[in-house]
Amino acid sequence: MTAREFQLADLPPGATAPPRSRLGELLHRLVGPFRRGTPPAPQPAAGFYTDTTVCIGCKACEVACKQWNQLPADGFGFTGDSYDNTGGLSATSWRHVKFVEQFADVLPDRSRRVPLEVIPPPPTPAVPTLDRWLMMSDVCKHCAAAPCQQACPTGAILHNEFANVYIQADICNGCAYCIAACPFGVITRADFDGHAHKCTLCYDRQKDGLVPACAKACPTASIQFGPLAELRERARRRVEQLHARGVTGAYLYGDAPTDTYTELHSFYLLADRPEVYGLPAKPVNPWLHMRGDYLRTLLTGVVTLAALFAAVLAWGG
Numbered sequence: 001m002t003a004r005e006f007q008l009a010d011l012p013p014g015a016t017a018p019p020r021s022r023l024g025e026l027l028h029r030l031v032g033p034f035r036r037g038t039p040p041a042p043q044p045a046a047g048f049y050t051d052t053t054v055c056i057g058c059k060a061c062e063v064a065c066k067q068w069n070q071l072p073a074d075g076f077g078f079t080g081d082s083y084d085n086t087g088g089l090s091a092t093s094w095r096h097v098k099f100v101e102q103f104a105d106v107l108p109d110r111s112r113r114v115p116l117e118v119i120p121p122p123p124t125p126a127v128p129t130l131d132r133w134l135m136m137s138d139v140c141k142h143c144a145a146a147p148c149q150q151a152c153p154t155g156a157i158l159h160n161e162f163a164n165v166y167i168q169a170d171i172c173n174g175c176a177y178c179i180a181a182c183p184f185g186v187i188t189r190a191d192f193d194g195h196a197h198k199c200t201l202c203y204d205r206q207k208d209g210l211v212p213a214c215a216k217a218c219p220t221a222s223i224q225f226g227p228l229a230e231l232r233e234r235a236r237r238r239v240e241q242l243h244a245r246g247v248t249g250a251y252l253y254g255d256a257p258t259d260t261y262t263e264l265h266s267f268y269l270l271a272d273r274p275e276v277y278g279l280p281a282k283p284v285n286p287w288l289h290m291r292g293d294y295l296r297t298l299l300t301g302v303v304t305l306a307a308l309f310a311a312v313l314a315w316g317g
Helices: 003-009 022-034 060-069 147-151 177-181 203-207 213-217 228-244 286-316
Strands: 046-051 096-102 132-138 157-159 165-167 223-227 251-253 266-270
Touching (some): 060 213, 147 177, 147 286
Parallel strands (some): 046 266
Antiparallel strands (some): 251 266
């Protein structure tokens, strides 16, 4: 697009641009690339609510994410960690279904030649056991105050009009500051371009009024998308329902802010401790410690300068 076309694009419909002098055209070419465009109008904050108690580990969300975002396939081989073949989130896997096996050893060691009558019979279906699979479709948390966005030196990471954390790959310089800042280990740097990549919450689909591909493909409604206020209310009702059914360990993770972190725009209903799912029990925003770091750096600089000044005076005396 030429500079003249940029000028015409800024005009209201039906208006015509006055002619420019050569000097004016030159100044416009120099200044035009640095002008900020008109941001899109803010929309109601939207996000994900993931109910892990109904996840069946089908990985339809992983496949739908890759298909829609045209991400290359990876993880064809088994990792040896249950039925997980992708291993974790990466620059080419923006969705990852975790398999957490919790099985008790019912039978004793057969190498000890224990008589058959000593081996307890298998439990009947009427007797509940602790054996279970915990499955969770992991994704970027789209934090309300994202440490990755605060650490980005180029402005490549921003909150879009839907309050989702979005990475502009063409502005990313590959410094990896966002990778170190994220307490959830979401962001990784791609080998093919050196830029950081993660879930965009299907920004292109949202702009057209469509549901993100992963939520659209989920057969059990484990992944739910919509306005955050509506999702939080729906999630709280689900927790009450599970408690009434005897699942007293069910709770919401990330739906409300804590003293060390803000609420997540992609929050979860869990049935065990966060660490079991690979989530931090108490995420901390590194930005909270920056004030103290700056103060300590300033004091260190003052003490260093004072020591150098004293050394110079002593040397001169």
